[in-house]
Amino acid sequence: MTFTALSVTVLSADPVRSAHFYRQHLGFTPTAELGWFVSLHHPDLPGLHLDLLRQGHPAAGPALSQQRTSGVMLALIVPDVTAQAYRLAQAGLDFLMPVTTEPWGQKRCQIQGPDGVTVELLEMVAPDPDWLAQEALT
Numbered sequence: 001m002t003f004t005a006l007s008v009t010v011l012s013a014d015p016v017r018s019a020h021f022y023r024q025h026l027g028f029t030p031t032a033e034l035g036w037f038v039s040l041h042h043p044d045l046p047g048l049h050l051d052l053l054r055q056g057h058p059a060a061g062p063a064l065s066q067q068r069t070s071g072v073m074l075a076l077i078v079p080d081v082t083a084q085a086y087r088l089a090q091a092g093l094d095f096l097m098p099v100t101t102e103p104w105g106q107k108r109c110q111i112q113g114p115d116g117v118t119v120e121l122l123e124m125v126a127p128d129p130d131w132l133a134q135e136a137l138t
Contacts, residue, residue, distance in 0.1 A: 007039070007049040010115055011060065011069045015052035018114035022050060025091060026076065026119070050074070052115075073110075073118040081123040085109045088121075103131035 012018045019038040022028040028040040036054040085099045097110040105127035113119040
């Protein structure tokens with residue numbers, strides 16, 4: 001199978017309002033805006049699309065037509081999570097998790113996005129050698 005792009009669709013109570021969040025705070029730009037559907041992309045990842053589809057719209061199909069988004073985390077790898085966390089805090093966003101360095105080699109934080117989506121920003125860092133030894137990894 002060959003792919004030309006990847007799209008992740010989030011069911012949204014208000015796709016236009018949700019798109020504003022991703023545009024203003026995370027640098028996404030729209031490729032399509034239909035009111036009930038907004039497709040976003042980020043200039044750093046042209047083959048990846050974040051689509052926002054109004055909850056209950058027929059385009060969701062029968063399996064998802066009565067569902068709401070839950071349990072979704074959008075993880076964005078950034079070069080400096082501390083700087084991005086500071087910028088987002090200055091914008092008044094709600095943090096679910098402050099900047100935390102994990103022993104497995106991630107420095108990360110989480111913010112509350114629209115529609116129940118958790119947005120995680122993470123930076124890859126060197127794993128803790130003690131943790132690697134404990135996990136029997138090298």
